[in-house]
Amino acid sequence: MSIHDFLAPPSVSCQRAGPNDRIVMSSRVRLARNLKKLPFPAWAKKPDRLRVLEAIQPAVESLPQLAPHFAVAMDDLAALDKQVLVERHLISREHAAKGAGSGLVVNQEESLCVMINEEDHLRMQAIRPGLQIKACWQSIDAVDSALESKLDFAFTPELGYLTACPTNLGTGIRVSAMLHLPGLVLAEEITRIINAANKLNFAVRGLYGEGTEALGNVFQVSNQMTLGESEAQIIERIGKALSQIIEEEENSRALLLEKKPNTVFNHIGRAYGILANAHTISSKETMNLLSLMRLGVDLGMFPSVDRSLTDELFLLTQPAHLQRQHTEKLGAEERDTLRSDMLRERLRTVPRPQPPK
Amino acid sequence: MLCNVCKQNEAKVHLTQIVGDKMQKVDLCEDCSKEKGVVDPTSYSLAELFLNPAAATAAASTAEPEAPAPGSDVRCPTCGYSQADFKKAGRFGCSDCYTTFGEGLETMLKTMHKGTRHTGKVPAVFQQSRVEAQKLKLLQKKLEKAVAEENYEEAAQLRDEIKRLKA
Ligand SMILES: [Zn+2]
Ligand SMILES: [Zn+2]
Numbered sequence: 312m313s314i315h316d317f318l319a320p321p322s323v324s325c326q327r328a329g330p331n332d333r334i335v336m337s338s339r340v341r342l343a344r345n346l347k348k349l350p351f352p353a354w355a356k357k358p359d360r361l362r363v364l365e366a367i368q369p370a371v372e373s374l375p376q377l378a379p380h381f382a383v384a385m386d387d388l389a390a391l392d393k394q395v396l397v398e399r400h401l402i403s404r405e406h407a408a409k410g411a412g413s414g415l416v417v418n419q420e421e422s423l424c425v426m427i428n429e430e431d432h433l434r435m436q437a438i439r440p441g442l443q444i445k446a447c448w449q450s451i452d453a454v455d456s457a458l459e460s461k462l463d464f465a466f467t468p469e470l471g472y473l474t475a476c477p478t479n480l481g482t483g484i485r486v487s488a489m490l491h492l493p494g495l496v497l498a499e500e501i502t503r504i505i506n507a508a509n510k511l512n513f514a515v516r517g518l519y520g521e522g523t524e525a526l527g528n529v530f531q532v533s534n535q536m537t538l539g540e541s542e543a544q545i546i547e548r549i550g551k552a553l554s555q556i557i558e559e560e561e562n563s564r565a566l567l568l569e570k571k572p573n574t575v576f577n578h579i580g581r582a583y584g585i586l587a588n589a590h591t592i593s594s595k596e597t598m599n600l601l602s603l604m605r606l607g608v609d610l611g612m613f614p615s616v617d618r619s620l621t622d623e624l625f626l627l628t629q630p631a632h633l634q635r636q637h638t639e640k641l642g643a644e645e646r647d648t649l650r651s652d653m654l655r656e657r658l659r660t661v662p663r664p665q666p667p668k
Numbered sequence: 669m670l671c672n673v674c675k676q677n678e679a680k681v682h683l684t685q686i687v688g689d690k691m692q693k694v695d696l697c698e699d700c701s702k703e704k705g706v707v708d709p710t711s712y713s714l715a716e717l718f719l720n721p722a723a724a725t726a727a728a729s730t731a732e733p734e735a736p737a738p739g740s741d742v743r744c745p746t747c748g749y750s751q752a753d754f755k756k757a758g759r760f761g762c763s764d765c766y767t768t769f770g771e772g773l774e775t776m777l778k779t780m781h782k783g784t785r786h787t788g789k790v791p792a793v794f795q796q797s798r799v800e801a802q803k804l805k806l807l808q809k810k811l812e813k814a815v816a817e818e819n820y821e822e823a824a825q826l827r828d829e830i831k832r833l834k835a
Pocket of ligand 1: 699
């Protein structure tokens with residue numbers, strides 16, 4: 312069975328709903344763990360990496376929390392499949408670049424995903440739709456507790472869990488949320504929000520993490536400090552910041568509708584016009600326009616459309632997902648044409664947007 | 669904004685650097701920046717500054733080529749990693765590197781984190797040993813007291829209990 316037969320298709324996975332999912336696309340808690348005495352992945356030679364993989368993978372696979380799961384060695388995955396997993400936010404771009412000695416275990420719900428031999432021996436993540444960072448923590452905490460009796464984790468009472476990079480030392484936790492913030496971007500308030508988050512020592516990144524653009528007005532907010540604060544304190548602190556950003560986004564949307572309704576309707580109407588009628592379109596333009604259409608859905612301008620449609624198209628129009636739907640190898644230009652064909656087809660029955668009543 | 673190192677004075681020197689996969693911002697007061705040998709904020713290495721303070725200060729005070737600072741050729745006995753490797757990668761070679769390169773680590777951690785001591789989750793084995801150590805301490809105190817009070821029957825009982833706990 313391939314990973315694509317195992318995972319739910321985007322038309323199903325994008326239906327998963329959660330609290331505040333109008334703005335929070337997903338929540339995630341990641342823990343970094345390493346085995347004692349064995350070299351970290353970047354420094355380890357292949358036999359050591361394989362030893363670590365052989366020790367960790369069965370331990371992870373034995374956990375009832377992950378059932379049913381799919382496990383695979385990274386060198387057994389085709390480059391295209393890895394890219395699909397990146398687009399689905401199941402693995403990092405760093406992990407996609409790994410080969411022999413690295414592995415992946417993911418459950419069918421895509422709520423738990425474990426990367427073996429990424430930057431650390433073990434990077435386990437709990438992922439949920441909407442704002443659910445506490446539930447993510449509880450779920451991954453349980454996985455970690457179950458694993459610590461099977462694996463010898465590198466830990467000292469003073470420094471906590473020892474990680475390859477000292478920036479992850481201590482709790483090894485990264486709590487993050489993926490936020491859709493078109494209101495703050497349109498209102499030109501986003502820089503102020505990013506600066507405020509940075510002041511509180513939270514990182515704000517683009518769609519695919521580290522050093523990526525905020526395509527489609529999607530931003531990832533995460534903690535940077537991992538030592539000197541407990542997991543609960545970190546979650547409490549970032550939870551407060553996220554609630555504040557959600558409130559600011561809602562305020563921006565309300566204010567835009569009140570002060571510049573014509574500008575907002577113009578953006579959304581044009582986005583729909585291009586998406587529904589283009590004959591060639593890049594993935595970048597698609598993401599930015601789908602973001603505006605998603606905003607239109609939120610504002611009630613597409614009464615017949617569910618938000619899951621824009622989220623599904625957001626995923627299906629990305630390069631690897633698009634390539635997967637075709638057997639022949641596509642060039643960038645062909646992709647842009649096929650992308651526009653799909654968008655026209657899927658939006659054929661969607662009536663054009665109306666100002667909300 | 670307060671200085672990241674002393675957490676007392678107003679920060680006057682602001683530095684940015686990539687450590688590992690993260691952007692690291694360091695804000696130092698004038699005293700701490702001098703002490704760390706920060707002369708030119710555009711050309712410094714966090715790892716160099718903090719893991720090898722002697723070398724950094726030497727480099728800052730004299731332009732002459734220095735003999736390698738003491739300790740710079742130390743290798744981790746477990747994984748063979750050197751300080752030069754750390755400077756290059758910003759990451760360690762194995763968990764024992766935290767002991768090998770422990771000196772100066774605290775200053776670096778201060779600039780990265782809220783604190784320098786772990787206050788989060790503890791694996792169950794450590795929790796148990798922590799509880800047992802506390803219990804042992806208490807029993808030993810009781811034993812001393814019993815002996816001092818010539819309460820030999822109780823002392824014998826306590827000794828048995830300690831023996832059992834240590835086994
Ligand atoms: Zn200072
Ligand atoms: Zn080492």
